[in-house]
Amino acid sequence: MEFKEVVIKEERQAVASFLKTFNLTLEKDVDTTLALYDENTLIATASASENIIKCVAIHPDYQHQNHLNFLMSKLIKKLTENHRHLFVYTMPEHVEIFKSLGFKEIVQTMNLSFMELFGDITATLKALRDNQNIDKAAKASVVINANPLTNGHLHLIKTAAQSSKHLIVFVVSEDRSFFPFEDRFKIIKTALKEYDNITVLPTMDYLVSYATFPKYFMKNEQTIKEEHALIDVLTFKQHYMKIFNISARFVGEEPYSPVTDTYNQTMKHYLGDGLQIIKRKTIDEEPISASTVRSLLKKNGLESIKRYVPKSTYDYLTSDKGQAIIKELKNYDRRH
DSSP states (O other): OEEEEOOSHHHHHHHHHHHHTTTOOOOTTOOEEEEEEETTEEEEEEEEETTEEEEEEEOGGGTTTTHHHHHHHHHHHHHTTTOSOEEEEEOGGGHHHHHHTTOEEEEEOSSOEEEEESOOHHHHHHHHHHHTTOOSSOEEEEEEOOTTOOHHHHHHHHHHHHTOSSEEEEEOOOOOSSSOHHHHHHHHHHHTTTOTTEEEEEOTTSSOOGGGSOOTTOSSHHHHHHHHHHHHHHHIIIIIHHHHTEEEEEEEOOSSOHHHHHHHHHHHHHHGGGEEEEOOOEETTEEOOHHHHHHHHHHHOGGGGTTTSOHHHHHHHHSHHHHHHHHHHHHOOOOO
16 A cells, blocks of 8 residues: 655546545645555545545445555644644544544534544633633624624624623634734724623634535535534534523624525524524615625725725724735635
């Protein structure tokens, strides 16, 4: 047996063809792929996008021979050179394989299990809670990415804060947006510093974006949206709400984004009366969104977004970092 990292185009195409025989797809965001060969025959492969393991398959003739465990061990060793915390989404029938490698389950649906290695969601969230001296009283919550923070976000947060004794604003920690997490977090903290009943916290590594959710073993786009929403909602309900004693979550209505609308409908099903959907703030009868702000920055520059964002966002965009992001937006046509 021989294993190697897939680098050249021809090897990547061979892996893609191998995965296709299992009705799987080698996803575009994959940045690390290992392959296992029996002489010159590809028998197994495993990939990752940053710290999320995906696109794992082994030839049926070689199953139950520890070949996949061997390959996964090699991949884990390579990934831990750059990442301290690893995740995998896998089908329930493969859970035991990953448990044998040290992975622990976070949540499971009928179709998927979300697992982690070198981390513990309960311990992580309890430490976050205790380090911030957050008490055990009931709280409300908002979860935002804020790429960037807009007056629409502020409207949602202020509405939630007005009807809550203590509101926790969770900022998505995943760093795959135009605006880096560290900067998004500071912008939000600055915008909300006058509110005594608001605590701003990172989500840590557990609430991931739709962009990084694995799509390779799902049959259609709607199923992917629903499964991503379900994993995310169950993670929030079973862990965040329990540890922080959250009884209500506030979200903005979503008239345009199918992904967000699916997410809201899934939350409504699982949170019931614990979900509060707030009417979006508008300008010229159009809902304010981060994507609108990015589009305006790209097309018309900084002054065009002044009505759409709070001072903390605008001030950031005048900085060297902010100017670099505006330049990037003008040079690339992509959405996050």
